Amino acid sequence: MGGGITGALVAHAFATAGISTTVLEAAAVGRGSTAASSALLLKEPDLELTQLTNRYGVRRSRRIWELSHQSVDQLIALLKRRRIRCDLKMRDAVYYATTAQAAERLRQEHELRARLGFESEWLGPVRLRRLTGITGHGAVLTKASxxxxxxxxxxxxxxxxxxxxxxxxxxxxxxxxEKTPDGVCISTRHGTLHADRVVIATGYATPRFRPLAGRFRMYRTYVLATEPLDIGQRDDVGLSDVMVWDTERPYHYARWTPDHRLLLGGGDRLVKPGQQRGQHSGTAARDLRAYFDAQLPALATVRTERVWEGLFAVTADSLPYIGPHRRYPRHWFALGYGGNGMTFGSLAARLLLERWQGVKSRDHALFEFARLRRP
Ligand SMILES: Cc1cc2nc3c(=O)[nH]c(=O)nc-3n(C[C@H](O)[C@H](O)[C@H](O)COP(=O)(O)OP(=O)(O)OC[C@H]3O[C@@H](n4cnc5c(N)ncnc54)[C@H](O)[C@@H]3O)c2cc1C
Known part of the structure; x- marks a missing residue:
């Protein structure tokens, strides 16, 4: 249920394993959050390793980070193996600190990453500026995103x-x-389908799963695309071919497109009850531009050409829910990715296929609903 990147990856994993698979998409495939996404395929999840170890300890956190790294590698390998033309480009990611205090914390994060075996390179302010044009207080560089x-x-x-x-x-x-003695019966306006399982890949809990809604906080997130820049303008901006994001919360991020536009994103805002779509997009876009104009002053003369917004769901520990829920027999869920939908969608495909194949591993428990006490 759902034909975004998660539904696509799950369907691909199951179908290539020889399992009879059907995708039911309410609208058109890939037109939900997937189309809105700025698609930074980052190995590092939104939640820093230091924060994660505070919550879950070293062993569990290291495994979550390993899985996140592997999921990125697997998605890249899939796109290459299937020769899917989607402007895939390998890029290093630079996570930079905007204040001296944040740089101190980031340095500890870098040291922990290195100690737990994750590749991490520290950039001082001079190297950061040379690589990105940004005047920050330090950064961590992660390769092969x-x-x-x-x-x-x-x-x-x-x-x-x-x-x-x-x-x-x-x-x-x-x-x-509806549950049947040996599976589920799924109805659309056009007909019904009998299946052994249904995978819910709708990004977040839709009204059909209202009892699960309390497990997610919904955020609106914003992206702007500039006009294409010529080589001289790109040089003036000073951002090389890397993806950047910062230590602020909500964070900001930027990357180049193949046609030399800058995608600037972030500045997420919590969705409040009764708030309409588009209500804050004007101010959010202005705030985003103001932030990046301050970081990259040569942008001041570059026009914003497109602005859009999207929704995403964040869980209490910023990790997705992948697996069953006791209230819904024969359902498997793959929801709540925050800003890491590409990475965790790939992980969902792998974990759900393992479940189907009866593979038991501790990895499944890391993302189950049961890890957090809620209805
Ligand atoms: C602006 C923005 C920027 C982002 N940037 C990044 C990024 O840089 N990196 C990253 O990793 N992630 C990013 N994300 C998050 C990522 O895009 C999403 O997590 C990911 O696309 C979710 O994919 P999905 O397939 O789970 O959901 P979606 O793409 O939303 O697909 C869900 C589908 O379910 C369908 N559906 C809903 N109800 C039903 C129903 N009853 N029956 C059938 N179908 C139904 C919908 O029509 C939709 O097509 C971003 C998100 C946004 C909004």
Whole structure:
């Protein structure tokens, strides 16, 4: 249920494993959060390793980080193996500190990453400026992350899933799911489908799963795309071909597109009850521009050409829910990725396929609903 990048990756994993698979998408595939995404494929999750170890201890946190790294590598390998044309580019990621205090914390984060075996390179202010044009107080560089066009990637993965036998239906909103003695009966306006399991890949808990809504905080997140810059303008801006994000919360991030635009994003805002879509997009976009104009002063003469916003769901520990929920027999969920939907969507495909194949591993418990006490 859901034909975004998660549904696509799950369908691909299951279909290529020889399992009969159907994707039901309410609207058009890849047009939800996936199309809105700025698609920084980062190995480092939103939650710093230091924060995660405070919550879950070293062993568990190291494993979560390892899985996040592996998921990025696996998604990149899949896109390459299936020759999916989606402007995939390997990029280093630079996570920079905007204040001296943040730099001190970031230095500890860097040391912990290195101690636990994760590749991490410290950049002092001079190297940071040389690489990014940004005047910050220090940064951590992570190699071999990537960026891509998420919509084309999603469609390409679904094509590969179809070639492996998956059926993909658009304009097929799931309206009812009923338990049967040996599975589920899934109804759309056009017909019904009997399945052993249903995977809920709708990004967050839709109204159908209202009892789960309390497990997510919903945020609006904003992106702007500048006009294309010529080589001289790019040099003046000073940001090389790396992806950057900062230690502020909510964070800000930037990356180049293949046609030399800058994508500037972040500045997420909590969705309040009754708040309408688009209500704050004007001020949010202005704030984002003001932030980056201060970081990269040569941007001041560059026009913003497009602005958009999207929704994402964040869980209490910033990790997704991947797996069953006791209230919903024969359902598996893959929801609540925060800003790491590309990385964790890939992980969801792997973990759910393992479940199907009866593989028992401690990895599953790391992302189960049961790890956090809620209804
Ligand atoms: C602006 C923005 C920037 C982002 N930037 C990044 C980034 O740089 N890096 C990163 O890793 N992540 C990023 N994310 C997060 C990432 O894009 C999402 O987590 C990811 O796309 C979620 O994919 P999904 O397939 O789970 O959900 P979606 O792409 O939202 O797909 C869910 C699908 O379910 C369908 N659906 C809903 N209800 C039903 C129903 N009843 N029946 C059938 N279908 C249904 C919807 O129509 C939709 O197509 C960003 C998100 C946004 C909004």
């Amino acid at each position: 990537a960026q891509f066009d998420p919509y084309r990637a999603c469609v390409g993965i679904l094509r590969a899933a179809s070639a492996a036998g998956a059926h993909v239906f658009e304009r097929s909103e799931v309206r009812r799911i």
